Amino acid sequence: MSQVFGGENTMTYFPEYLKTYPNMNTASPLHLSVNRLDRGYHPHRHDFLEFSYVVEGSGSEIINGVRHSMVPGTFTFVLPYQIHEILTAPGSTLILYNCMFSMDMLMEPGGQDGLSGLINAANPLPAYAHFIGGEQDKMCALIEDMFREYNGDDRWRKTLLQVRLKEVLVRFDRWRRKERSGEGDVQCACKSSPSVWRIIQYIHRNYQEDLTLTELASLFAMSASRISEVIKQTTGQTFVHFLHDLRLRHACSLLVSTDMRVTEIAHEVGYGSYKTFSRMFRESKGIAPKDYRKLKLQA
CATH class of the missing domain: 2.60.120.280 (Regulatory protein AraC)
Incomplete structure (x- = not known):
């Protein structure tokens, strides 16, 4: 859609x-x-x-x-x-x-x-x-x-x-x-400025940390509102949704490919509490992390 x-x-x-x-x-x-x-x-x-x-x-x-x-x-x-x-x-x-x-x-x-x-x-x-x-x-x-x-x-x-x-x-x-x-000159499909890609890549590499818009604004010499705007323009997602999406994808990978405990995975991907991780996981996947692991391993 x-x-x-x-x-x-x-x-x-x-x-x-x-x-x-x-x-x-x-x-x-x-x-x-x-x-x-x-x-x-x-x-x-x-x-x-x-x-x-x-x-x-x-x-x-x-x-x-x-x-x-x-x-x-x-x-x-x-x-x-x-x-x-x-x-x-x-x-x-x-x-x-x-x-x-x-x-x-x-x-x-x-x-x-x-x-x-x-x-x-x-x-x-x-x-x-x-x-x-x-x-x-x-x-x-x-x-x-x-x-x-x-x-x-x-x-x-x-x-x-x-x-x-x-x-x-x-x-x-x-x-x-x-x-x-x-x-000579060839038209390029990259409409985003190089600084936007530096921000996106930084988030991809550091989403396990406690990232905030304020921290990104300081690192990239842009206002927090401007960074929020370019992330939305580039990804179609808000900063918070983008961050949760990356963390939950990593969590899904760890649930399937490792024997780590679910609580360990929650901290590994960037969540300070298991309760928050479990709630976000359920909202995104419609299933609890432990049940997701069982379902994928049985497939």
Whole structure:
């Protein structure tokens, strides 16, 4: 269902908000699939990262109002909260890989930034690149290998998938920079300023702490009301709802993938009391944390 937010002078339209994907609440939050689109895919947004790679067919994609063509070799990298839509060309069928994954997959051990610069670059780059020739063959082979690994069960599978994901994204970033240097100005789908993405990323990395708008205002030299406004504009959620959403998603992952006690999980994800955690969990999931764990483990 679409949503509309705004005050007296501005109205912001938010189409369907996709909140989940397979494997999201696991120790390896990544899902890779091959899809056939005869009629494209309607406008939507989500708070996870996604890349797509076209194997066959033709069409176009619109990201935050910026349109680009989709042909074999087109790679697209969609950032969280960007509104995007796929249009299949008449008489064609788009066949493409789609990979959905958490921002955590880009981080390095010890809290280092890793490839997080891909989502908050000071100089925004196009969200897509068209691979050709030998580079297209390399990218296609890399994603095919990643897909085989994803569907297998060999030792170190999760580790190798994360390595493959990072290699795919590095190759994409290098190629789009090379394309851009030869094409001059290219329209970018990143409508949010770099400072907004720094705030969003900071919240993603520190939601387990006792974050407040006042603290964020001090860190990013903006008023608390302005930070509240840009978070709502970017995510479609209030700061408080956004913070609870991140904490509860982490809690769901821990409930399914660990043996931690529920009270320990409550504190781990940022809640000072189990009572508050339990109440927020019930309001969001419609079920108690312990019952959620039983339900998922029995599935």
